[in-house]
Amino acid sequence: MVQTSVIGCGNMGSALIKGLHRSGNHTVTACDLDPDALEAVADYVDTTTSDVADATDADVVIVAVKPDIVGAVLSDLDLSPEQTLVSIAAGVSTDYVEARTDANVVRIMPNLAAETGDMAAAVTGDDVPDEVLELLDDVGEYAEVDETQMDIATAVNGSGPAFVFYLIQAMKAAGIEGGLDADDAETLAAQTFKGAAETVLRSDEDLDDLIDAVCSPNGTTIEGMEVLWESDVQEEVAAAVTAAEERSAELAGEVTDE
Numbered sequence: 514m515v516q517t518s519v520i521g522c523g524n525m526g527s528a529l530i531k532g533l534h535r536s537g538n539h540t541v542t543a544c545d546l547d548p549d550a551l552e553a554v555a556d557y558v559d560t561t562t563s564d565v566a567d568a569t570d571a572d573v574v575i576v577a578v579k580p581d582i583v584g585a586v587l588s589d590l591d592l593s594p595e596q597t598l599v600s601i602a603a604g605v606s607t608d609y610v611e612a613r614t615d616a617n618v619v620r621i622m623p624n625l626a627a628e629t630g631d632m633a634a635a636v637t638g639d640d641v642p643d644e645v646l647e648l649l650d651d652v653g654e655y656a657e658v659d660e661t662q663m664d665i666a667t668a669v670n671g672s673g674p675a676f677v678f679y680l681i682q683a684m685k686a687a688g689i690e691g692g693l694d695a696d697d698a699e700t701l702a703a704q705t706f707k708g709a710a711e712t713v714l715r716s717d718e719d720l721d722d723l724i725d726a727v728c729s730p731n732g733t734t735i736e737g738m739e740v741l742w743e744s745d746v747q748e749e750v751a752a753a754v755t756a757a758e759e760r761s762a763e764l765a766g767e768v769t770d771e
């Protein structure tokens with residue numbers, strides 16, 4: 514069992530807590546100033562606390578507060594070089610965190626699917642400890658990237674779930690427009706995204722071949738694909754990712770300038 518503490522139990526911290534609970538490999542202390550946030554995760558952790566000092570004994574300390582609060586939390590955290598501090602804040606560099614702790618620092622960009630064990634995470638660091646890689650394995654898949662790639666990773670896998678929710682919403686709306694009831698349309702759209710994603714992860718075929726496999730000659734799919742190929746959907750998705758990437762880089766400047 515890895516002793517893990519999570520400081521900040523909001524959207525992302527609570528998703529990580531629930532994912533770690535599912536894995537059964539961690540003893541978790543949850544720390545938050547908000548009693549409602551602690552109550553919401555109480556069933557998934559061993560200890561809840563509003564005192565950051567109670568979160569400092571863990572092997573792995575995950576700081577999951579907003580980027581502009583990270584500095585204040587680090588100043589209250591007294592950790593040793595034997596401990597690992599995991600920072601998940603968008604735009605907060607490893608250098609910034611390392612300057613404020615004696616712990617071994619690992620920067621990751623997680624996403625909300627930690628809750629179901631389906632997280633996509635980017636992790637950066639010269640020598641990421643096994644306990645962090647195992648933690649990431651416990652709650653999904655990860656890619657080791659260079660820190661210069663963290664802004665684009667933040668956009669693709671950190672912000673990505675919101676972009677995918679939006680696309681599911683569009684598919685659901687089209688289903689409703691075509692006569693499905695709302696619940697059926699949501700189930701069919703969401704399960705289709707899930708199944709398509711699983712297919713991509715498990716298949717050796719490239720994406721064009723997978724598209725081709727759905728397009729029967731003279732069938733239905735090719736009619737829809739012609740519409741997409743002639744549209745600027747790919748450019749618009751790229752623009753959304755770029756906007757998030759640019760904001761991540763901007764945040765880095767704001768936090769460093771504090």
Ligand SMILES: NC(=O)C1=CN([C@@H]2O[C@H](COP(=O)(O)OP(=O)(O)OC[C@H]3O[C@@H](n4cnc5c(N)ncnc54)[C@H](O)[C@@H]3O)[C@@H](O)[C@H]2O)C=CC1
Pocket residue numbers: 520521522523524525526544545546547550565577578579580582586601602603622623624625671672
């Ligand atoms: N929401 C998401 O999908 C993702 C968020 N992140 C990163 O995760 C971090 C947290 O984001 P969210 O969970 O969305 O924010 P949130 O606002 O939902 O949660 C932050 C939590 O921190 C708590 N908090 C504030 N000050 C504290 C302190 N001094 N000590 C203990 N707890 C304190 C708040 O009460 C709140 O429950 C951010 O740095 C963000 O960049 C990264 C990837 C995805």
Ligand SMILES: O=C(O)[C@@H]1CCC=N1
Pocket residue numbers: 603667671672
């Ligand atoms: O929107 C944000 O800033 C955070 C980081 C990635 C996902 N949510």
